[in-house]
Amino acid sequence: MGLPWARPNxxxxxxxxxxxxxxxxxxxxxQRPGRSVLTMLGTVMGIGAFVAIVGLSQTASGQIxxxxxxxxxxxxxxxxxGAAQSLNFPxxxxxxxxxxxxxxxxxxxxxxxxxxxxxxxxPAAGQAGLAVPVIAATPGALAASGAMVHNGVLYxxxxxxxxxxxxxxxxxxxxxxxxxSLENQPAIFIAGQPFTVxxxxxxxxxxxxxxxxxxxxxxxxxxxxxxxxxxxQMLIHxxxxxxxxVAAQAPIALRxxxxxxxxxxxxxxxxxxQHAVTASLNTLFLTLAAIAxxxxxxxxxxxTLVAVLERTGExxxxxxxxxxxVHIAAQFLGESTALGLGGGLVGASLGVLTTxxxxxxxxxxxxxxxxxxxxxxxxxAVIGLLxxxxxxxxxxxxxxxxxxxx
Numbered sequence: 001m002g003l004p005w006a007r008p009n010x011x012x013x014x015x016x017x018x019x020x021x022x023x024x025x026x027x028x029x030x031q032r033p034g035r036s037v038l039t040m041l042g043t044v045m046g047i048g049a050f051v052a053i054v055g056l057s058q059t060a061s062g063q064i065x066x067x068x069x070x071x072x073x074x075x076x077x078x079x080x081x082g083a084a085q086s087l088n089f090p091x092x093x094x095x096x097x098x099x100x101x102x103x104x105x106x107x108x109x110x111x112x113x114x115x116x117x118x119x120x121x122x123p124a125a126g127q128a129g130l131a132v133p134v135i136a137a138t139p140g141a142l143a144a145s146g147a148m149v150h151n152g153v154l155y156x157x158x159x160x161x162x163x164x165x166x167x168x169x170x171x172x173x174x175x176x177x178x179x180x181s182l183e184n185q186p187a188i189f190i191a192g193q194p195f196t197v198x199x200x201x202x203x204x205x206x207x208x209x210x211x212x213x214x215x216x217x218x219x220x221x222x223x224x225x226x227x228x229x230x231x232x233q234m235l236i237h238x239x240x241x242x243x244x245x246v247a248a249q250a251p252i253a254l255r256x257x258x259x260x261x262x263x264x265x266x267x268x269x270x271x272x273x274q275h276a277v278t279a280s281l282n283t284l285f286l287t288l289a290a291i292a293x294x295x296x297x298x299x300x301x302x303x304t305l306v307a308v309l310e311r312t313g314e315x316x317x318x319x320x321x322x323x324x325x326v327h328i329a330a331q332f333l334g335e336s337t338a339l340g341l342g343g344g345l346v347g348a349s350l351g352v353l354t355t356x357x358x359x360x361x362x363x364x365x366x367x368x369x370x371x372x373x374x375x376x377x378x379x380x381a382v383i384g385l386l387x388x389x390x391x392x393x394x395x396x397x398x399x400x401x402x403x404x405x406x
Contacts, residue, residue, distance in 0.1 A: 036339060042296025043343025043383060044350065047376050050289040051351025055368040059359055074104075075206055076236040076247045078254065078264045087227045088261045093234060093254055094140030100249050102242025107141025109207070110232035112221055118191040119214055121177045132173045133213035134190055136221030136228070142168065144237040146205030152182045153199050155217055163219040167195040170211035174200050190214065193224055206235060243267055293383060296343060300387035304336045308395045316400045325396035332392040333385060340384020344377035351376070 078097075082088040089108045090096060097106035117129035137145075142154050147168075155166045167188060169179065179186050179197060187194050195216060204210045221228075234254075238246045243266040251262035308315070315328055352373060359366040 040296075040339050040343040040346065042292065042299040043340050043380050044296075044347040046289055046293030046296045046383075047344045047347025047380050048350040048354070049292050049347075050286070050379075051348050051368075051372060051376050052354040053286060053289055053351075054372050055351060055355030055366070056358060059355065059364055059367045073267050074238050074240055074243055076238055076243050076250065076264060076266050078234040078236065078247075078250050078262050080231040080233070080261065081263045082231070082261045084231075085227050085229060087222070087232055088255065089232055089234060090254060094138050096253050097234065097236060097250055098140070100246055100253055102239045102246050104237045104239060105140055105143035106234060106236040107138040107144050108218055108232055108234045109135055109137035109141040110218075110221075110228035110230060111209075111213075112136050112216075112225055113229045114191060119173075119177070120189050121179070121186075123189055123192065123194075130176055132176055133209065134221075135210060135213045135215045136218045137210075137215050138218045141207075141218075141235050142210075142215065144235045145207040145210060146237070147201050147207075147210060148203045148205075149199050150202030151200040152197070155198055159198075160217045160219050163223045164217060165193060165195045165220060166198045166217065168199040168201060168210075168215045169197055170201045170204075170213055170215075172212045173214055188214065190216070191225070206237070296340075297383050297387040300336050300339050300384050301391060303339075304332055304388045304391035305394065307335070308332060308391045308398075312398060315395055315398050319398070319400035328398070329392040329396035332395050333388045336388025336391070337381050337384045340387065341377055341381040343384070344380020347380065348373055348376035 080086075080088050094107050097103055112134040114134070117131045119132040119134060120129045139154065139156050139160050147154060150171060152168075154168055155164070158164075159166050167190075169177065169188070174180070177188055179188075179200070182197060182200065186197050188197060189195070195214075201211055234250070236246055236250065247264040247266035250264045251259040255261050318328065319325075352368065355368055356366055358364075
């Protein structure tokens with residue numbers, strides 16, 4: 001077997017076959033396997049991060065539709081845009097909005113403001129008030145909020161229609177007031193007015209403030225304390241996919257004479273949210289992957305250049321035996337490309353495994369474009385090729401006589 005760059009018979013020009021180039025490049029890398037592995041790590045990290053980031057961002061985007069908070073996606077808020085110390089919601093606002101197609105429940109609520117703590121378990125004359133918030137809410141607001149009852153019941157439309165002195169308290173407020181059971185029909189006092197506690201909440205999905213407060217019928221609050229000091233709100237629980245339509249129709253249904261008194265807001269469209277989240281994730285993490293790839297390319301270029309300097313005598317000997325400058329350049333380009341390709345293969349594999357591990361852990365459905373996986377090793381090879389250009393040109397420019405003297 002002759003040398004890979006040996007001159008064939010009756011030819012004055014040496015040739016380097018692709019198979020020989022591959023074997024020479026592999027031999028050059030295997031001479032220092034530890035250095036080669038460490039050199040590939042930069043590319044492995046960059047390609048692996050790229051594949052994992054793309055895979056996880058695509059998977060996360062696919063989960064947004066399913067994982068998008070259904071409570072928020074089905075929630076519409078209508079705010080009173082009128083003047084302070086007024087209530088622009090009509091008396092039967094709950095029933096009016098309930099007639100809109102796609103509405104499950106709706107109700108008006110507002111915080112009742114007092115000059116000092118007004119809630120106590122005993123008459124105000126006998127006990128100082130506690131700093132427990134008081135919320136005026138219609139029965140529809142409690143239903144729309146998803147309030148869950150731990151003990152007792154929620155007040156209903158009868159209590160609302162007759163402005164009854166009844167209250168529903170959250171678990172935290174009940175603990176402050178020392179109420180643990182409703183067996184003896186406990187009463188509380190709000191600004192000196194007695195209220196019978198009919199229910200204790202165990203949680204609330206859409207109005208967490210209710211868990212810390214005392215809720216009373218809105219009609220009772222209007223009778224005792226007048227219009228709200230701060231603008232009232234309506235909470236609407238809509239069917240999935242109906243929130244945007246309900247938000248557009250609610251102000252007109254509530255105040256056909258002046259819809260501008262009502263301002264409705266619906267959740268962000270999930271498709272828009274998905275696009276925004278995906279774009280942000282891709283921009284941030286792909287930048288980090290690009291930095292890792294740049295570090296890997298610099299590492300390959302540096303190690304290849306060091307190899308050129310260490311193997312100057314070998315380069316001179318090969319030139320003296322017939323290798324042309326292009327053959328020397330091709331050999332070092334082959335080595336750097338092989339480093340990049342190896343890093344790309346390992347990195348792509350690690351990226352896919354990372355994506356699978358995360359999706360399995362979260363019980364997601366993995367989504368990864370196979371073109372990304374197939375292109376990753378090629379990208380690593382291109383990075384290695386570009387990183388080896390300068391060292392290869394340095395190696396091809398070495399003269400045989402000068403190299404052999406070193």
